[in-house]
Each structure stands twice: as C-alpha cells, then as structure tokens.
Amino acid sequence: MIQQRPPVDAASAAHDRVYRTLRTRIMHGEIGPGASLTLRGIGREFGVSMTPAREAMRRLVAEGALQLSNSGRASTPDLSQDRIEELAALRALLEVELASRALPRAHMALIERMHSINMVIAEQVQKRDAVGYIRTNLEFHRALYLRAQAPAMLAMAETVWLQLGPTMRALYGRLRRTEAPQYHRLILAALKAGDEPGLRLAVRSDVTQGLKLLTR
Amino acid sequence: MIQQRPPVDAASAAHDRVYRTLRTRIMHGEIGPGASLTLRGIGREFGVSMTPAREAMRRLVAEGALQLSNSGRASTPDLSQDRIEELAALRALLEVELASRALPRAHMALIERMHSINMVIAEQVQKRDAVGYIRTNLEFHRALYLRAQAPAMLAMAETVWLQLGPTMRALYGRLRRTEAPQYHRLILAALKAGDEPGLRLAVRSDVTQGLKLLTR
DNA sequence: TCCGGTGTTTTGTGATCACATGAGGGGATG
DNA sequence: CATCCCCTCATGTGATCACAAAACACCGGA
Numbered sequence: 001m002i003q004q005r006p007p008v009d010a011a012s013a014a015h016d017r018v019y020r021t022l023r024t025r026i027m028h029g030e031i032g033p034g035a036s037l038t039l040r041g042i043g044r045e046f047g048v049s050m051t052p053a054r055e056a057m058r059r060l061v062a063e064g065a066l067q068l069s070n071s072g073r074a075s076t077p078d079l080s081q082d083r084i085e086e087l088a089a090l091r092a093l094l095e096v097e098l099a100s101r102a103l104p105r106a107h108m109a110l111i112e113r114m115h116s117i118n119m120v121i122a123e124q125v126q127k128r129d130a131v132g133y134i135r136t137n138l139e140f141h142r143a144l145y146l147r148a149q150a151p152a153m154l155a156m157a158e159t160v161w162l163q164l165g166p167t168m169r170a171l172y173g174r175l176r177r178t179e180a181p182q183y184h185r186l187i188l189a190a191l192k193a194g195d196e197p198g199l200r201l202a203v204r205s206d207v208t209q210g211l212k213l214l215t216r
Numbered sequence: 217m218i219q220q221r222p223p224v225d226a227a228s229a230a231h232d233r234v235y236r237t238l239r240t241r242i243m244h245g246e247i248g249p250g251a252s253l254t255l256r257g258i259g260r261e262f263g264v265s266m267t268p269a270r271e272a273m274r275r276l277v278a279e280g281a282l283q284l285s286n287s288g289r290a291s292t293p294d295l296s297q298d299r300i301e302e303l304a305a306l307r308a309l310l311e312v313e314l315a316s317r318a319l320p321r322a323h324m325a326l327i328e329r330m331h332s333i334n335m336v337i338a339e340q341v342q343k344r345d346a347v348g349y350i351r352t353n354l355e356f357h358r359a360l361y362l363r364a365q366a367p368a369m370l371a372m373a374e375t376v377w378l379q380l381g382p383t384m385r386a387l388y389g390r391l392r393r394t395e396a397p398q399y400h401r402l403i404l405a406a407l408k409a410g411d412e413p414g415l416r417l418a419v420r421s422d423v424t425q426g427l428k429l430l431t432r
Numbered sequence: 433t434c435c436g437g438t439g440t441t442t443t444g445t446g447a448t449c450a451c452a453t454g455a456g457g458g459g460a461t462g
Numbered sequence: 463c464a465t466c467c468c469c470t471c472a473t474g475t476g477a478t479c480a481c482a483a484a485a486c487a488c489c490g491g492a
Binding site for chain 1: 229267270277278280288299303306310347367375376379
C-alpha cells in the first residue's frame, strides 16, 4: 500500500498530529506510569508508518514525557519520590512567577471564566472523573498563566505538567476526595483583591498540596 | 552504498551522536542566530542518512535550540528582545534556586575548582575567545549546580542556555571586555561565607548582567 | 516446582526512495 | 533600474525494507 499524502505545513503533518495526540493523552493522565509504547503500535493506531511515529516519540522523549530504556524502548516515566518532589518545586517556582506576572493583567472577565472552570472541576471531582479533573485543573491554571505574556515560561510549566501526567493520574486515582480544590478559591480571592503576596502563597499551596498527599 | 551499522545502545546511536554534537555547538555559540540547517547537509557532514539527522533535528526543535519555519526549514532562533528578557528571567529564577540548593553541599574542593575555572575564563576574555568564554562560563555554573542534586531543574536551566546560545555568541562577539565577570567573585565569596542571601543576589546579578548590556 | 537454555517473535535503527512544496535565480517587461 | 513571473533545484515528509538485538515463550532438567 503505497500512499503519498502531502501535508501542506508542519501543523497538519502526520508526525505532528501523532505528537499532539500522545502529548495530550500523557499530560491528562490517560496513560498510567510505566506503560510502554512501540513504534509499530503507534503507527498502527494512527494509520501511519514508523517514521512519523518515531519523530513524535523522540519529541516526547526530549520533553521528558517519555523515558527510554537502554535498548530504545519508550515508556511513560515511573517517577521516584525525589523526582516528584523536585518537579513539584519546579511547578511552584514557575507558576508562582507566572501568576505574579499575570496579576496586573487579570481583569474581571478572566476571573469569571476561572470561576466557571472551577465549577466544572467540582463536578468532575464528584463524578470521580480523574482524567477530566486533571484536564480541567490544567485549564484553570493555563487560563491565568496565559495572561502573563511569557510563552517560554509557560512552555516550561507545561513540560513539568507533562512529566507529572502519568503520576498524577495514579495519585488522583487512589485519592478519595469529594470537595473541589480549596486553594483555587484562595487564588480567585487574591486575584479579585489584587493581593500579590496572597496570590503567590495561594498558587504555591495549590501546587504543592498534591505532593503532600503522596509523601505521607 | 548499503551499510548497516548496528549500535549497541542509544548513547552510541548515530542520531544521538549527531544530536549531542549539534547541541554542544549551539549551546556554546558556535552557530550564529538565524543560521539554517538542512537534513541532507547534516547527514553529509556526519556521514549518515537523513533519518538520524531528522531525529536529532526534531529533538533540538523540541528543546527550543532550533525553530522551524512554516515549511519545515530549521534554523537557529533569532530572538526578539522580549524573548531574551524572558529567558534571562528564567535563568535567574532557576539558577538562583539551584545555587541555593547547592550551597549546603559546596565544600572547599568545589570552590577551589570553580576558582580555577574562573581563571580560565579570565584568560579567554583576554584572548577575545567568545566560544571558549561561553563554554567555560557554563562550566563554572554547572559545577555549582550539579551539587544541588536536582537533575530536572538543571536540565531546564540547560535548556534555557541552549536557547540563548546563538544570541549569546552574537552578543559577546560585539562586546569589548577585558576583565573577567565581576559577579563570579561575589559568588565565590558568598559560597565561602555560607551566605545564602548574598549567593542568591550574586547569581541573579551575574545572570542578568549580560541582558543589561544588550537592552541599552 | 523452579531454573536455565533455546528458538521465535517483536522491536528499534538506519538507509533509500518517491513525491510535493517552497525557495532561489534568471529573464522579460514596465 | 525595479518588479513580476516562471522554471529549476533543493528540501522536508512519509513509506518501505534489511538487519541486529532485545524480549518472550516454551521446554527440558534438576
């Protein structure tokens, strides 16, 4: 079966489509830690050959979304506790700064949108929808950080999210919670009040709370 | 010419060798901003086919070391001033934290080694060796940050170095300086004294000094 | 029942090729 | 002399194949 499908630009190229799909899957915790991916398997799923599958995989490995065994096998990372703590510290470092930069640009429309996103989070927590919870939680944070006008910094934060994706899934899957994240309310209150120290503290607390549930 | 060279592991694979060589070249400023790379050109230089050249290029693009035009052409990034400021802020954020974490583990042997590295920097500044200066300067910082025992954080800092590589070259190439970086002495003094606030300030100053020379 | 060896299958790596597209150059026209 | 157009060549993309090595399953012996 010889098919030459000529994509017009990189955004619609096969390797990019594979990359974006897998990236979203991993970031949202749809794949558990330690799961292994094969080039031919990916190619079969997406209806492409090994070449674009390999490029997508390499890209994900470069971002830390996948790790390679010594023989070239790729799998989602199974993070050690030290690594989890380090990535949480990175999240705190980057996201506190992003929130602080976004604060002067956060108007009422944004705060209202974040509030409505938070409502969706509450629903998903009640429905025990772990993947939906992770996705909407990231959406909440990203809505704020986009206002920071700092694309490189946001990209780094997303890379950390990506590395934590499978672990977050495993964590929240074990977790039995019924209430929405408490610190999101603090974030919204600090945003309304224009309280920068309060915002920094609220973001830092929100980011590190998940870690505390794991370490104990 | 059909040759099948079977590498035993990923570290000795052709694509990895190409990747590491290009990465070092970009990080050290051996390639100016805006220079374009072609798959066949890379393959010709390294004696490999387009396949490993493409994998190396994708990896470098994922790390921000290269940027893609809308038609898939890769070139070293020509950063806007906003982006340069953002990356400098990221360096400050990450490296201050790395230095702070390394401080309790910085023994006399490390400080002496950093001092001798600083001597080499002084020589290279006098010889107007821009590439050597960048390389040795990074070695100075990395020697310290390795003690922080935070591999993910160090990897992020190196990613920022990588993105700034070509721009740094262009910057220091225009720069006419005769003395070694002043803030390195402050860093060493703070390390000897165990002075954490002083160390944070010294690292932040050292990281952001290059930016100031550009913005004015 | 558990362990080691052997043959088979799966998997990653790299080379090569066809194809469409974009870039660059040369010439004609204003 | 500048500008637009067309043609050619170079370049990225994706498919396919050969090969080696790792993983796996199976089986016999202790």
